Amino acid sequence: MSAAAAGDSVGLTQTQTVRLFTSGQPLRLEGGDALGPVDVAYETYGTLNADASNAVYLCHALTGDAHAAGWHAGDRRPGWWDNLIGPGRPLDTNRFFVICSNLLGGCQGTTGPGSVSPLTNAPYGMDFPLLDMADFVAVHRALLAHLGVTRLLVALGGSLGGMQVLQWALTHPEDMAHATIVAASSRLTAQNIAFSAVARRAITDDPDFHDGEYAALGTNPDTGLSIARMMAHITYLSEEAFTEKFGRSSQFEESRRGFGVDFAVESYLDHQGQVFLERFDALSYLYLSRVMDYFDPFSRPDALAALAASPVRTMVLSFDSDWRFSTAHSLRIVRRLENARVPVTFRELKSPYGHDSFLLENPVYHATLRAWFDRALEVGP
Amino acid sequence: MSAAAAGDSVGLTQTQTVRLFTSGQPLRLEGGDALGPVDVAYETYGTLNADASNAVYLCHALTGDAHAAGWHAGDRRPGWWDNLIGPGRPLDTNRFFVICSNLLGGCQGTTGPGSVSPLTNAPYGMDFPLLDMADFVAVHRALLAHLGVTRLLVALGGSLGGMQVLQWALTHPEDMAHATIVAASSRLTAQNIAFSAVARRAITDDPDFHDGEYAALGTNPDTGLSIARMMAHITYLSEEAFTEKFGRSSQFEESRRGFGVDFAVESYLDHQGQVFLERFDALSYLYLSRVMDYFDPFSRPDALAALAASPVRTMVLSFDSDWRFSTAHSLRIVRRLENARVPVTFRELKSPYGHDSFLLENPVYHATLRAWFDRALEVGP
Incomplete structure (x- = not known):
């Protein structure tokens, strides 16, 4: 459009x-x-x-x-x-x-x-x-x-x-x-904080995070940030919405059993994790989410x-x-x-x-x- | 005991x-x-x-x-x-x-x-x-x-x-x-699969995973496996149980605001993620959780x-x-x-x-x- x-x-x-x-x-x-x-x-x-x-x-x-x-x-x-x-x-x-x-x-x-x-x-x-x-x-x-x-x-x-x-x-x-x-x-709630805490851990434990100095070092904690985003997306949709949008369907005509992206819901999360990297910064994720925890x-x-x-x-x-x-x-x-x-x-x-x-x-x-x-x-x- | x-x-x-x-x-x-x-x-x-x-x-x-x-x-x-x-x-x-x-x-x-x-x-x-x-x-x-x-x-x-x-x-x-x-x-459900998919991604995207050959290389995807475990623990407890066990209390006498482990729930998840490493293997996590997805x-x-x-x-x-x-x-x-x-x-x-x-x-x-x-x-x- x-x-x-x-x-x-x-x-x-x-x-x-x-x-x-x-x-x-x-x-x-x-x-x-x-x-x-x-x-x-x-x-x-x-x-x-x-x-x-x-x-x-x-x-x-x-x-x-x-x-x-x-x-x-x-x-x-x-x-x-x-x-x-x-x-x-x-x-x-x-x-x-x-x-x-x-x-x-x-x-x-x-x-x-x-x-x-x-x-x-x-x-x-x-x-x-x-x-x-x-x-x-x-x-x-x-x-x-x-x-x-x-x-x-x-x-x-x-x-x-x-x-x-x-x-x-x-x-x-x-x-x-x-x-x-x-x-x-x-x-x-403690559960809300728990989700944010695990997301932050995915970011800060990414070896490319470098104690937050990744920008100066020319790296980016892509893995941790995309994991954080994927996890957050699970909480943004209801279980019903997940079922309605994806069910158990495969993204392929037939399921390709393995450890890759097979179910449509995996493809959705994968995509959400990837596109997020283009527009968001890992440190901002830490700082902003932490404000919510303490509010x-x-x-x-x-x-x-x-x-x-x-x-x-x-x-x-x-x-x-x-x-x-x-x-x-x-x-x-x-x-x-x-x-x-x-x-x-x-x-x-x-x-x-x-x-x-x-x-x-x-x-x-x-x-x-x-x-x-x-x-x-x-x-x- | x-x-x-x-x-x-x-x-x-x-x-x-x-x-x-x-x-x-x-x-x-x-x-x-x-x-x-x-x-x-x-x-x-x-x-x-x-x-x-x-x-x-x-x-x-x-x-x-x-x-x-x-x-x-x-x-x-x-x-x-x-x-x-x-x-x-x-x-x-x-x-x-x-x-x-x-x-x-x-x-x-x-x-x-x-x-x-x-x-x-x-x-x-x-x-x-x-x-x-x-x-x-x-x-x-x-x-x-x-x-x-x-x-x-x-x-x-x-x-x-x-x-x-x-x-x-x-x-x-x-x-x-x-x-x-x-x-x-x-x-x-799609939501169930979503949680497992993100957990597996945390493991397979860990640079120490090495396409599953970590044992031969003497490494272990500790970060990814502990993230997977922390995330899983969120789903094992009800929101009510999280509130009852931890509420918003700090693990210290006073909250120490920052990005470390402050809230008691963070300490709990951190501990769960760490002790899991002593007893579980990342590849087993992948294989067994995937059986559940396809069941x-x-x-x-x-x-x-x-x-x-x-x-x-x-x-x-x-x-x-x-x-x-x-x-x-x-x-x-x-x-x-x-x-x-x-x-x-x-x-x-x-x-x-x-x-x-x-x-x-x-x-x-x-x-x-x-x-x-x-x-x-x-x-x-």
Whole structure:
């Protein structure tokens, strides 16, 4: 599908980069370190209106990037949330101004562990400081200021994106009118951490990892990173989705018994592991996944005080077949919000596709979001 | 706990090894190859009675071995199903004669890919032939003949062990009176295969794997094998069990944020990955797990004809929190047996511990097995 054939897509887009923090005026991280410079890659879709009252911020998930919608020259696929964004879509770009930035610690334009440290003129590697969900939010806020947006109409994110929205709403509710938290968690379970821990071990135990100095040495922990990605993909789909998509079929006309790629599901995972290497960095995987492990915002005293004192409206969505961040995770958030008398709309949506559902075009899901966004526009920020 | 303090344990045991097939009279494998010699490691507990009517065969799971009960000199733990076997235990060794052998393709005494090939005088490596569930059964049958048992009172196994019992009951129902299939499957799902596929990839992509020739080269794919084991352990426990055992606690008094082992669940997985290296071989992991992927006995025409024409009684047990081989897997077996009018007793047992439950001492589970074994003894083989 070319950009020209994209129909009601936002069409061709490009990623911009802005330096939001410098070495002289660095970002103060939650953990105490100072980080600068910090460059941020972002895209916008639609037009900010005169009173800057139509801004929507998308927070991306673990391996997302700033390219949420439309097409870049040469793209085989549009941006990762393209089905949501564009003329006539739930985030109608004739009415909303949509912002999406690559996360701090990422590897697609925003400063991360693969960036060059001004101190050494070499990639940070493991010298990059440990991050916290609050650091992601601090950088998002700096981008908003740069764009002249003082208050978001909507903050929206799925999975790790939803965790950022939760953190943001708790600590800076003045920044937004509507917080939208999809398929997320306020606290990973031991099983969640276990999956991430094994993925990280696959990366750090890869002999090409070299304590994170692989870039300087001209190597890459391809094996570990693809294993991590394959394992993660198992958790992104429901068992039902795996069965529906692949069953036990062979990718060949007849099964070729052996230790190679035979079952269709093996071919799928193999492909996912390989294409991931082209677009993602192993250190970013470590840093970003570790932020999720430690995220536990409700454990702080008075965690909900600011949000409860604000007029922010929240929506929490889950998918019934999501076993990575099941409805139980969303309900934990909902109960905390309700207990603090924060207005919260909760919906468990039916979908057979597991955690990945939050990225898919599901009619009830999209209708729910559309109604929420439309109402937000009526109410204003 | 020493053997002397083992109470009603079977006490000190030892593994015996017997050559069941030779190069001249090899095992004819389901896939067409001939394999010989085939040595089998086994243990027995209790005494075979005069009419050989009290024999119970235990089939072990993916990484089990012949040492099911009692103690070897130097053991820190007894055999893997010790809680089931011994005086006064459900498999009372004053009444039953219990046999357990290491699987064909294994690495704890029975011929497998790490054994020396008579053709090359070097370890088989990937030249070892691909195996089938029927090949495991063929070797079990040869051991039975060696031991002078013509008909088992009970065949019993959990997980891959249950799959062997199912195969055995379908193809040679004359060998047993009671087939006991616990936490097993007649056909892996795409998700099941996905987990195994990623585990195998971790092994085969380890640079120390050397296309399976690591033994000859004096290396071992430790990294890949431990990653495989860590990942498998995630599937052996329920999410609830992970939460109960570890929650989000740190293994230290205070969390030491970083990329090391911090959360208790990380320490657990790390330990499981490490100790596994001392006792298991990477090639056995590949060969045995692949047998499970391809297992699909009901797909054969007339798969149930022999069993349905026999007097074999079957019991199928599942655990409600098992998400590796959930109750749905067991029910598929039950429905097939019922449709063929094979007598089948089915029970879904409550346990919070997931797939691992089949190895644990759960009162209702053990009472169910005890009643089943006692009744078998009354009825006879």
